[in-house]
Amino acid sequence: MNYMKSIATIGINTYREVIRDRILYGIVVFALLLIGLSIVLGGLSFAEQAKISADFGFAGIQIGASILSIFVGSTLVAKEIDKQTILTLLARPITRTQFVLGKFVGLLLTILTVMVGLAAVLAGLLLFLGLSITPNFAIALYGVVLEALVLVACTLMFGVISRPIMTVLFASSVFLIGHWVSSLEGLMKMKSIASDPTFLVGRQLAKFVPNLERFNWRSAPIYNLEVPGTDLITATVYAFGWMIIFLALTSFIFRRRDFV
């Protein structure tokens, strides 16, 4: 019980830290601008304004959540080490694994809070444009949450082994490759390049990066597509699998770290 309580305490403190940080508001404004841009872009289309606006709106939420995961996640542990606040914290009855999990929970809570706010804005906008809000709306958001789970865990892992700038670079690479993995799989089916050595290496490397497109259900609410329950379950298991791998590695590395 105390184990979870300590994680929650660190999580709430991390949440407070990020919520009181100005960078968060910069990211929120950026995401709101993207959602706002969706109206402008939607207006350019005669027939599909609502759909284009919805598409851009969801993209705004996803980009906002990803930037938060990577940019804020990259400094979470580094800041504690640089400012040496970690010394007083780890001298308390908590383990380093609890510290990592607390940071993870805190940032995730922040992302969820921001997402709820942005989703409410988008929902209002779509209703205004005459699009109805279906359960698919929640499914699309759920996909963004699953992606954030993986990205935050991945960023934390890079955050304990490198400086924030490198962490941003590594985590952004995982984000980009993670979204290209699906395209890579499509290319694999083309016989002309399937035997190319560079492509073969890329194909093997892609196995070490989570396929983030598996959580992309953003077209479901726009085109009223049905998302099979099995897809939701397998994607959830997939996301939690990667999250556990990243968090386990983070904890493994962090437990061996000397604070000189």
Next chain:
Amino acid sequence: MATPVLEIIDLKKTYKRGWRAKPVHALKGVSFKIEPGVITGFLGANGAGKTTTIKCLLELSLKDSGRIFYFGHEGLTNEAKSKIGFLPERPYFYDYLTGREFLRFYGKISNRLKASDLDQRVSDLLKRVGLAHAGDRQLRSYSKGMLQRVGIAQALIHRPEFIILDEPQTGLDPDGRFEVREIIRETASEGTAVFFSSHLLPDAEQLCDDLVIYKQGEMIYNGATSKLLQQAESGFQLTFGTQQVAEAKTLQELNAKIDEIRKQGAEIREIKPKRLSLEEIFINMGFDAKPDNAQRAVDTRAGANR
């Protein structure tokens, strides 16, 4: 005899900065004990290994070898941690928190206080460290002295049995130093063992029951402060008549001098033991690295070990 709150046996730590760098032996097998309810000063020049020792005993740095016992048990368990308070050197805190939120956070994470007691404990401590008026202000608006005081409060929030303070008076003005000294004294009077590193030797001399002294990663003294000071006593000094001064090396010589002065009809104004201050002893131990202090350092060490 009570169980020591801390016992370190043959602690060694080596650092290597960079792949090709030569290893630095920060701790070369140090051993010492800290008894409950005692104020122990931790002295040594910069780079002597004080902060490394503190980090090793809190497992913030991982030791190479050696054994560390906390409250009679080997290994730093969460139970042992919950009885320890710690203030690092040059502390930085979560400046987005108010003083009250900050203490509540550390109180909660210590898992030792009931939620119902926490608010009262926070208010009491803020008052005790003189920050009752600033409890609802964010730490980013605190002065250095205020941060040091709130830092000490976080070390005490869970009523620890043993507190470790790494240079708690560094950078404070005389008032701040006095306040920290009083807090340390008060904490020890409640039965908490205090272990604090410092470069302020007059303060250490006034405050500490025991001392642990390091030199270049080795422990060169662990014992009572009074014993170390006594060993450095070199007789007595008498002031009599109109500010005349006489010296006596032994107690017999002192009595003879007193008789002689009285026979002369002069008035004795003051008799005091002639002894070195802790600062002088410290310098004699060779910390200023002057070659002519080397022999004196050996003498003092030999005396300390007798």
